[in-house]
Amino acid sequence: MSPLADCALVLVACTRYSPARMPVATQFPPGGQFAILSITDPYTIEEWRTAAMALLESEFCREHRRLLVDRRHASAPTTAFVETITYFFGAHRSELSGKHAAVVVADDAAFGMSRMTELLSQLESPEMIIRTFRDYDTAVQWLMNMESSP
Secondary structure (H helix, E strand, O other): OOHHHHHHHHHHHOOOOOOOOOOEEEEOOOOOOOEEEEEEOOOOHHHHHHHHHHHHHOHHHHHOOEEEEEEEEOOOOOHHHHHHHHHHHHHOHHHHOOOEEEEEOOOHHHHHHHHHHHHHHHHHOOOOEEEEEOOHHHHHHHHHHOOOOO
16 A cells, blocks of 8 residues: 555544544655644543554554654543553553654643653654654754664
């Protein structure tokens, strides 16, 4: 399956809403070196989990190590949300091994919660590296400096 076909399948799998409103969406830019997971309020943990599973199961993710999580249009996650996703990381430790994720946030509260995610994920899935950024371009630069081949 081509990366574009993969992308279309993931976008459909990521939301229970109409295509005009996708609170959690995954993109695989053609020729891109990383996938993009966009999160926009309001969204649910189930929407996040569905998108994360579709991403893990995609051919693109199996071949690439980099993910940009764009949370600039989402409020800070709750502690319960952070605990749920770090549990998910632990449950999928082998699939996430060697992956690099840059999380871009819009405000201090989101930065703090994303840093908590970063730290807790080191316990659940130490082979995965997550970094939090306030600036999109800096996040992309960090990702591009990470080793890309498995």
